[in-house]
Amino acid sequence: VSAKRLFPNFSFMDAPFNAQYYKEGHPETETTYMGCRTRVMGNVNGPEIATGRGNNSFTTINLPRLGIKHGMLTTGTFNETAFFNELDEKIEVVVQQLLERMEIQGKRKVKNFPFLMGQGVWIGSDKLGWEDTLEEVVKQGTLTIGFIGLAECLKALIGEHHGESEKAQQLGLKIVSHMRQRCDEATEKYHLNFSLIATPAEGLSGRFTRIDKKIYGEIPGVTDREYYIPVYYHITAFKKIQKEAPYHEFTNGGHISYVEVDGDPTNNLEAFEAIVRCMKEAGIGYGSINHPVDRDPCCGYSGVIEGHICPKCGRDETKGEYKFEKIRRITGYLVGTVDRFNNGKAAEERDRVKHG
Numbered sequence: 001v002s003a004k005r006l007f008p009n010f011s012f013m014d015a016p017f018n019a020q021y022y023k024e025g026h027p028e029t030e031t032t033y034m035g036c037r038t039r040v041m042g043n044v045n046g047p048e049i050a051t052g053r054g055n056n057s058f059t060t061i062n063l064p065r066l067g068i069k070h071g072m073l074t075t076g077t078f079n080e081t082a083f084f085n086e087l088d089e090k091i092e093v094v095v096q097q098l099l100e101r102m103e104i105q106g107k108r109k110v111k112n113f114p115f116l117m118g119q120g121v122w123i124g125s126d127k128l129g130w131e132d133t134l135e136e137v138v139k140q141g142t143l144t145i146g147f148i149g150l151a152e153c154l155k156a157l158i159g160e161h162h163g164e165s166e167k168a169q170q171l172g173l174k175i176v177s178h179m180r181q182r183c184d185e186a187t188e189k190y191h192l193n194f195s196l197i198a199t200p201a202e203g204l205s206g207r208f209t210r211i212d213k214k215i216y217g218e219i220p221g222v223t224d225r226e227y228y229i230p231v232y233y234h235i236t237a238f239k240k241i242q243k244e245a246p247y248h249e250f251t252n253g254g255h256i257s258y259v260e261v262d263g264d265p266t267n268n269l270e271a272f273e274a275i276v277r278c279m280k281e282a283g284i285g286y287g288s289i290n291h292p293v294d295r296d297p298c299c300g301y302s303g304v305i306e307g308h309i310c311p312k313c314g315r316d317e318t319k320g321e322y323k324f325e326k327i328r329r330i331t332g333y334l335v336g337t338v339d340r341f342n343n344g345k346a347a348e349e350r351d352r353v354k355h356g
Contacts, residue, residue: 002289003265003272004302006327006334009033009256009288012280017249021048033286036200037254038144044191045139052123057101058144058253059094060199062208063175064228066090067149067156068216078157084178091145091182098143099190106135143192144253145183146199148208149228150175155221163233163243173246180250195253201228237261237355238278245282257287258329262354264304265291293327 002008011033013022018031021041028049033039040053068074070083110117111130117137120126124137151161153175154168162172179196186194201208206227213223225232235243237259244257257279265272272289279287294305298320301312308318317324327334 003269003291004293006288006290006293006329009035009286010276010279011286012284014280015248015283015285017252018285031285033254033256037256037286038197039195039252039254039286040142042195042252043140043193044187045193046123052121053140053142054122055144055195055253056105056138056141057098058146058197058199059097060146060148060201061087061090061094061179062149062212063147063153064149064156064208064222065212067153068212068219068222071153071157072159073156073219073222074216083157087175087178088182091179094145095143095182095186095194098145098194099192102138102143102192106133106138108134110134139192141193142195142253144195144197145179146197146253147176147179148199148201150198150247151230151233152222152228156219161221161230161233163230163235163240169243173250176247176250180252183252196251197253198247198251198255200254231260235355237275240355241275241278241282241284241287245279245284248283248285255285257284259287259289259355261289261291263291265289266303288329290329295325295327297322297325 002010011018011031013019013030018041021029021031023029026049028047028051030050031039031041032050034055038055040050040055041048043049043053066083066086070079070086072078109130110125110128110132113122113134116122117125117128117134118130122137123140125134128134128137150172151163154161154172158168158171160168162169176196183194183196186192209223209226209228216223218224221230240259241257248255248257259275261272261275275289276287292304293302295302296305296310296312296315296317298315299310299313301310303311305311305324308316308324310317310324
């Protein structure tokens, strides 16, 4: 089904950081992911389950900005101490902001959320009255720190990203594990569920890049595109999976690894399955495979349409009112056109390379 329709994605229950929560016969302990990546499992205030909970708020840190300010591409040397000091400052700002947002949410009443709280969907809300506030029950949710642009950050810091050298990979893991450690420390300090997410960046991918380019100019490999995330980098499917898998362990608020393949994967299901099995063996928590799915809305053909002629009915889309749908995935959403998305996401989809 996934080879034909792009969904379902794959949530790997036997990844150690997912398996630790699983109790046989209790499906609520199975780690489930929101379509584009959000994950809610660990809980210091109640049962560690996926149901009846959610991510209350998250705020994203712009890693390329820190890389530009403290890296060799702009300063001539990588000032590691200054980089991590400012990263800690940004994390603390985000922690305080998330706490303030949670305080505001907690002062709302059950009647403000008639479905989620009024019908007892959220854990503990079934014990509240219509006029009760939510301070205690919202503690079941998570407060999440996100990051974007790790590859561009590494490029700015040392001239290579984690796909290009083992040195960059180790630095990338050091940065992300440091952020996770700060989340764990905040969890212990405030007794709330702080977590770390690799941000989907539906809007920020282009927005942060535009802001940084305006301030620092066009820096090769960092701000020279319309988006952050180097989808244009050529790498094999298996190597990409193996490079990204270690980061899933640290990003307990959400993660996903995508592989792009060309053509119609239903013609080679063994290769499709081999990619999924590689994800499992590498320790991926959540993964998916992107491939082109084209559709003729007139005859209903679904597959790969080369050019302007439908292979089923022979219709030429250039000579009629109805165009072929080009189904693509944009940050978890399946769309028939990228026209409604911002320039950054449209450019990112256009530049994606296929992973052999």
